[in-house]
Amino acid sequence: MKHLSRFLVASLLVLGVSTANAQDENNPWAVSIGVNAVDIFPTGGDLPFQGEIFDEYFNASDHWNILPSVSKISVGRYIGDGFSFTASGSVNKIEKLGEFPDGTEVTADDLSYYAVDGRISYSLKNVLKTSWFDPYLGVGGGYTWLDEIGAGTLNGSLGFNFWLTENLAFNVQSTYKHVFEDYEVNNYPPTHFQHSAGITFAFGGKDTDGDGVYDKDDECPDVPGLEEFNGCPDTDGDGITDAKDDCPDTAGTAEFNGCPDTDGDGVSDPKDECPTVAGLAELNGCPDADGDGIADAKDGCPNEAGPAANNGCPYQDKDGDGVLDKDDNCPDVAGTVANNGCPEVTEEVQKTLNEYAAQVLFDSGKSSIKAESNKVLNDIIAILKEYPTAKFTVEGHTDSAGSNKLNQRLSDSRANSVKNFLTENGVDQFRLSAVGYGEDRPIATNKTRAGRAKNRRVEINLVKE
Template sequence: MKNLSRLLFAMLLVLGYSNVNAQDQNNPWQISIGVNAVDFYPTGDGALSKGGFASESFGEEFANATDHWNVLPSLSTISVSKYLSDGFSFGITGSLNKIDKYGDISVNPDVANEVSDLSYYGVDGTIKYNFLEGTTIDPFLGLGGGYTWVDEIGAGTVNGTLGFNVWFNENIGLTVQTAYKHAFEDYLDTHFQHTAGISIKFGGTDTDGDGIYDKDDACPDVAGLEAFNGCPDTDGDGIEDSKDDCPNEAGLAELNGCPDSDGDGIADNKDNCPTVAGLKALNGCPDADGDGVTDADDKCPNEAGPSANKGCPWADKDGDGVLDKDDKCPEVKGTVANNGCPEVTQAVQATLNAYAKTILFDTGKATIKAQSAAVLSDIIGILKEYPTAKFTVEGHTDSVGSDQLNQRLSDSRANSVKEYLVENGIDAFRLSALGYGEARPIDSNKTRAGRANNRRVEINLAK
């Protein structure tokens, strides 16, 4: 039980040490499990000729495993090491064995070299230096010390180690090493301990889970690609997001990762016409006639013209968006819907009728009184502002007199106003005259004021 306790104590030391420091390097921890062989012969400490059991010279019969090596046919070694920096690491190893070959049989019968199943326990700490860190074959040297028990008698040792790792992949490999263990006490003999086992590296931190350890990950909190040191390329265009002006849209390297849908060399996010190939000078918009006005703003996209004429060789004097060649009112600002002529609004219509109602006639006649000249002049001015609009001059009477008389009077008065307007510059084709007699009163015919309101002329836009 005492031997078992020592072994457990050694294992606890190893496992306890594995939790001492934070894991801040790529796979900083290495655990190795394997077998060990103990050899007391090739140390050169006790020549056979002098009654000893060891070799006469250091290293003699170093590889004579059959005659000198003590091997326990089971897992007999465990070690844990922590990477420090610059190829250096520190580890602790626990081992056990059974000794039944204690060097060679001595010629001195007083020396008891024949042994049977002596127990062997060891706990050792070693600082190692790896020469070719990160390579498949990884040789190392080590220096350290420990404590070894043989047949329950222990002593301290100073150890020198030489070995190598062969890594099958990033985490798993084979470790082979030889340690020279020099004892400080006479009752423990200096010896060699050879070890071979499987090693596993672990403990690397990969916060974002992209397979790149935080130590080497330029973007440790965001999953990325190895090609970009762990930084992402969201749109998969081969340009990492931090250098991509359009990280969510696959694009071109020459445009800093932005797309160019129309292939005109201007990135879509800077192209005013991203679906149509255009010119850089016009922010990616086309100019079919080459007049410097983009087709979208060019009223004559296939005929070159100055920008002042909106790209047309013809002017738009009144600036209403209808070129003079198509403008039926080139001198008056109008609307596109009305061929460049102004449209009569409800307000204009109301003004016309307000004036028309004030036209005065001789009683019972169609003769216009002279004092109506001013208001008729105002009406003519309005009609000239709308040179393409057509109007109907309507006559109305009150209910005094017969229907026939009133109809005839309303017709006459409407025609009288029409003739006056034509004689004073309004084209006849724009005007028509129509009498309604007493059929459309706008007030009561029972009062003088009402009858006065019903006696009127209206000028309405022809529909």
């Protein structure tokens, strides 16, 4: 009874210590129950019946002391980074102490064995990248009694957890317990090995968001989610977690990262400028009925192909001269391709202009135009307006009467007088220039009155580009 009460005290001490410490991030708490075996022989101790270290280490039949019942209980808690703290209590009966060098076995008369131990362990599971094979190394200390005699121990352990499920493992462990005090032959406990085997149950995982997925495995530990998505939510139920869903509130497809494609044109709704009407990807999901590369909504002529430069409408040729209005310098007047859509001044027109120009009369010796010339000047203006892009030179000429200097000045003045009349009556001034040639370019003889009359003239000639 005395020994049983001592074991109960040891077990309560184990449970009390364990609650203040830490096992695995997912299931930080672990409880183990099992059996233990005590082997005093293969420790390299000083007692005459102890052998060399690890001598006959696996000789269970000759050296192991095993109590055929549950004889060890451990409680542990995960600390972090692979480390755990474990406290354990164990009981046993010691009958086999070892053997002398001559092979004589040394026995005892059912010595009671009690131990309370604490251990810091480091798991190699993550290092080995395994989920079921979990070897660990441990170091710690404890106190061991043989009957009424107790001693402190320094412990080193090697153990293995074989995880059968996430929470259940089969455990085996071997611990070397070095006794600090020096004991004579009949004083106990000596340095020894303690082996154990049992079942470990892990529990107590943290689930911050309460979704049934432990924080360790929960990719969204602060937001309730679904187990199939590692604890992350799928608000729209389309099978794509919100964190990876470009449209978390609207069901869509994986092809479009969780977004819908309402019109089925291959462009997801957020990127589709026309989400309810099937269109083309290159036009951001909008249709192009006339196939001119301009979306219907931006096409001035959606049913008639045309260039973007003309707002999707085809270019017109209003004057029907074969030159499109965009290239036609005279879009309202039929012309020729060679002259950019404008009419060309023919030799016949040029001749008519000069016949009219020859009828322009001036006051004698002056550059002022006589009123009776207005009609012929207006006829000239009408012809010039038919050729809106053509440029002309108004040329002034005189006969040889008078000085050359006077004739030059008079021809300049008369040419400019005609030019000014034309520009003041609707002809673009940039289409006209004026020049006087004096008496230098006669078209008839100056020896006769008729000849001199022909030489006193104004000509209007086309400027050829």
